[in-house]
Amino acid sequence: MIIRKILNPNTILAVDEDKKEYVFFGKGIGYSRKIGQAVDDEEINRVFIPVDNRQIQEYLRLFDSIPAVYFDITQQIIKKAEKLLNTKLNTSLFFTLSDHLNFSIERHKNGLNILNRVFWEIKNYYPIEFSVGEYALKLLKKELGQILPQEEAANVAFHIINAQTIASSTSKGLEYAKLVGGISDIVKYELKMDFDREDVHYQRFITHLKFFVERYYEGKMITENDSSLFEQIAQLYPKALTVAFNVKDYIEIINDNKVTKEEVAYLTVHINRLMSNKKLNNR
Template sequence: LNSGVYFTLMDHLNFAVERHKKNINITNRVYWEIKNYYTEEFEVGNYALELVNDTFGIQLPKEEAANIAFHLINALGEKSDSKDGMKYAKMIGSIVNLVRYTLNMKMDQENIHYSRFITHVKFFVERFYADKLLSDQENELFEQIAHLYPQAMDVAFKIKDYIKQVHSIVIPNDELTYLA
């Protein structure tokens, strides 16, 4: 973790305790995304929340676990400004929802396949924001996946269209193969 997390997280926790004392509650708009897509960080956030609550004899809202996890997510980069957990979580959520609605299916979040899917989407989003998308080198594999798994490739193309529309960036075929 970036060493800056020690300051930013302690500052956040201090402010959270102060807000609690003043009965001020701020909602976390990406609570669900962080809870579901950054499960390890969220578990650490829950543990930290329990420690804070026990130490100070208070009951901070459950959303604080996601706020703590958010600080950990942001601290994963080498530089303090290298990650933006909220924008990552939003893109992951958008892609998952696009897949869910395109395939018209409910996803079992406890399933190992779902966990692997989320991991792949996270890696894609990290490459996207780091401007390190896979370059087109495996056209044969792209053609083969498109032929063998047309439904998966259709979903990948919808993701490509979404990203082009929202970010004005065209996803290379190697990334489509990865997503499919």
């Protein structure tokens, strides 16, 4: 391997005898080096193999526009994440997260902090990844003196989730989390109520939603031949039933599968319980 370009003190672009380009990471690997020198394998901590020439050019443009400190911070974040998750993350995370952190700091300096609509879901469904996000915020404060809102921890966690090698399970979990968040938003909007997300009753409701969403996506929804339960619940909790049907409509608009009448009934019960506890707490 021969050095083609020194990107920063810890990162170099190298080329093999077949002219295939690689990005190598290693502490101090680019320090006091010159183009044309050979790469020592013992100095390499991580290798990024570009999928195609277009991709490597896109990533190289990032290096030209992002201060080196962000790459150093990102390396520390990835190291922390891989240790806590006990897995290797997709190497492209080094580039995408560095770019994200740089952009986040620029936005923050300009007073632009974007709302993360699945903050609570990521925080509770992916606690390890979220803790890495919090670690990232501490690093940014320590290295750059910038204090970002806690929501940014969820944004970093999102990148960690996407970079995990077992992509199918993590992407599925994130899809579940988004649907739970969407249902929760509809319930709050329809009831004209604002819920404390740390409240035990709200968390119980979210737990029900998590199991419901799992059943929905896995095709294991509750079904019964007897409609008496649904009819009884419809008479007892008409307001909650209306909300439940709005949730049903929402789910079926964004997905192909139908929601069974029995699931609507159980959802109605949990919505009514949430309403009742909210009213009791407000007395």
